[in-house]
Amino acid sequence: xxxxxxxxxxxxxxxxxxxxxxxxxxxxxxxxxxxxxxxxxxxxxxxxxxxxxxxxxxxxxxxxxxxxxxxxxxxxxxxxxxxxxxxxxxxxxxxxxxxxxxxxxxxxxxxxxxxxxxxxxxxxxxxxxxxxxxxxxxxxxxxxxxxxxxxxxxxxxxxxxxxxxxxxxxxxxxxxxxxxxxxxxxxxxx
Amino acid sequence: xxxxxxxxxxxxxxxxxxxxxxxxxxxxxxxxxxxxxxxxxxxxxxxxxxxxxxxxxxxxxxxxxxxxxxxxxxxxxxxxxxxxxxxxxxxxxxxxxxxxxxxxxxxxxxxxxxxxxxxxxxxxxxxxxxxxxxxxxxxxxxxxxxxxxxxxxxxxxxxxxxxxxxxxxxxx
Numbered sequence: 001x002x003x004x005x006x007x008x009x010x011x012x013x014x015x016x017x018x019x020x021x022x023x024x025x026x027x028x029x030x031x032x033x034x035x036x037x038x039x040x041x042x043x044x045x046x047x048x049x050x051x052x053x054x055x056x057x058x059x060x061x062x063x064x065x066x067x068x069x070x071x072x073x074x075x076x077x078x079x080x081x082x083x084x085x086x087x088x089x090x091x092x093x094x095x096x097x098x099x100x101x102x103x104x105x106x107x108x109x110x111x112x113x114x115x116x117x118x119x120x121x122x123x124x125x126x127x128x129x130x131x132x133x134x135x136x137x138x139x140x141x142x143x144x145x146x147x148x149x150x151x152x153x154x155x156x157x158x159x160x161x162x163x164x165x166x167x168x169x170x171x172x173x174x175x176x177x178x179x180x181x182x183x184x185x186x187x188x189x190x
Numbered sequence: 191x192x193x194x195x196x197x198x199x200x201x202x203x204x205x206x207x208x209x210x211x212x213x214x215x216x217x218x219x220x221x222x223x224x225x226x227x228x229x230x231x232x233x234x235x236x237x238x239x240x241x242x243x244x245x246x247x248x249x250x251x252x253x254x255x256x257x258x259x260x261x262x263x264x265x266x267x268x269x270x271x272x273x274x275x276x277x278x279x280x281x282x283x284x285x286x287x288x289x290x291x292x293x294x295x296x297x298x299x300x301x302x303x304x305x306x307x308x309x310x311x312x313x314x315x316x317x318x319x320x321x322x323x324x325x326x327x328x329x330x331x332x333x334x335x336x337x338x339x340x341x342x343x344x345x346x347x348x349x350x351x352x353x354x355x356x357x358x359x360x361x362x
Contacts (some may be wrong), residue, residue, distance in 0.1 A: 023348045024244050029315035034346050052305040057284055058335060059311065063204050063277030064214075064247035071281040076289065083282060087274060094246025095270060097262070098254040101240060113359055114243055120332060120358020123322030126349050127336040129316040133309050140305040149303060153310035158317060165208060167307055175303015176296060 005045075005078045010085060013077060016043065017070055017089030024090075025121050028065040033128040035069060036135065045077055048139030056172075060165045066090055145178050192261045195269045199226060200253050202273030207249070214249045218256070228260045251275050328361050 005013060016038040024031040032055065039046045046054070054076075058068035067090060074086025141147055149171050156162040194352060199221040208215040222228050229237070237259070241251035250270060257269025291297050323329065332354060339345040339353070 019348060023351050024243050024247065024353065028247055029312070029319070032312060032315070037347055049301075049305065051310045052300045053288075055308050055311070056301070056304045057288065058206075058281065059279065059308075061280045061284060062206060062208050063274070063280070064249040066247045067250065067274055068277050068281050071278055072285050075282060080282070080357040083278070083285075087275070087278070087331045091250055091270060091274065094244065094250045095254050095266070097244050097246070099253050099266065101244065102255060102258045117355035117358045118243065119323075119329075120354040120356070120362045122302065122319060123329045123333040124336045124350055124354035126316050126320040126323060127333050127340065128350065129319065131314060131337075131340055133312040133316065137311070142302065145301075147307040150306035150310045153307040154313055157310055157314040163208075164311055165285075166290060167311070168304055171307035172304045175301065176260040176299045178303065179295070179299035184214045 005082065008077050012043070013045075013074065013082065014089040017074070017086045018093060020070075021066070021090040021117045022093035024066055025118075025125070029129060030040060030125045031069075033132040035073075036132050039073060046073060048136055053117055056168050060168050065072055092116050149174055193264060195226070196257050196261060196265055197268040197272035197275075197344075200257070200269045201275055203253070204249065204273040205276035214252075218252055222256055234258070257321065332357060332361070 019060050020031050020034045020038060023034055031076050036051060040048055040051050054069055054072050055065075056074055058065050059066050067087060070086040070090040071083045075083035078085070092121070153171055157164065198325050200218075203214055203221060206209065221255065223231060223234055234256075237252055238248075238256045241248045241255060244251050253269040253273040254266045257266035259265075261268070275362045288297070324333075335357070336350055336354060339350050340347070345353075
């Protein structure tokens with residue numbers, strides 16, 4: 001069943017998503033390490049396996065992955081109101097910062113400092129995202145078939161340029177087929 | 191009614207973009223430039239550049255920005271609501287179904303197959319950011335420093351991002 005948060009925990013959840021929204025720089029996937037630290041490691045609201053499932057689901061739905069996963073996790077933790085609160089948390093920092101930028105027309109595009117800050121941020125984000133993949137590694141693999149799926153999926157994504165949704169669907173079907181095969185093997189042994 | 195038009199334009203953007211923020215850019219361009227002529231092309235390109243430089247999803251940033259340019263504060267609210275609304279509907283339905291049927295062996299087996307692929311997705315995300323952001327020794331040094339900060343010093347990723355922004359300003 002859904003775990004329901006107390007009002008105080010719900011406030012804490014809003015703040016966690018606000019931080020995630022404020023520090024997601026350089027694309028939606030940059031929020032994965034942040035979200036993992038807040039939701040899985042710190043608050044222990046979501047287990048690693050479920051976190052992976054949530055990424056798969058939110059990546060397959062239309063819209064921004066960061067927003068989608070806020071809605072899902074918010075709903076999972078505190079129902080409909082939780083979904084609204086989590087989404088507000090993620091959206092508000094963006095919204096406020098953009099409003100400030102347009103109102104004062106801060107010329108960020110040609111700002112040398114912003115450009116240089118990003119040169120520092122991007123390599124950091126690469127390491128943070130990779131670290132998230134390493135941390136979630138154990139939760140993702142039960143046996144060698146898992147490693148095979150990951151390697152094939154990576155090849156499909158990077159070399160063959162196959163759409164992520166297709167990769168998710170096919171690997172899910174592979175999971176079902178493998179489970180069937182496993183069950184049949186188990187039957188033979190008896 | 192400009193507010194409703196903004197809401198609907200960004201609702202369509204939110205509903206038809208699969209695969210994250212960058213997939214949205216052509217859709218936003220079609221709505222804003224081709225259909226409604228709300229902004230000149232150059233300004234649209236500026237908005238995209240700024241949306242990538244500010245925190246948060248590009249979709250939200252550009253919706254807020256375009257909404258404000260077209261119809262002021264309430265325009266930005268309506269555009270942001272519009273781009274978020276489809277996600278809200280779709281994800282709530284998915285969450286409802288998944289949380290209800292998660293115990294089914296079929297769905298369980300499906301997700302067991304999906305999880306390794308998600309690791310591949312995350313690695314690919316790192317690869318695509320890394321491909322365009324590693325060009326010299328400084329980048330490698332910074333990445334190593336982040337690695338040490340994360341694993342040896344157990345620093346919070348938020349602090350690491352703030353520090354690496356500062357390091358970028360000093361180093362480059």
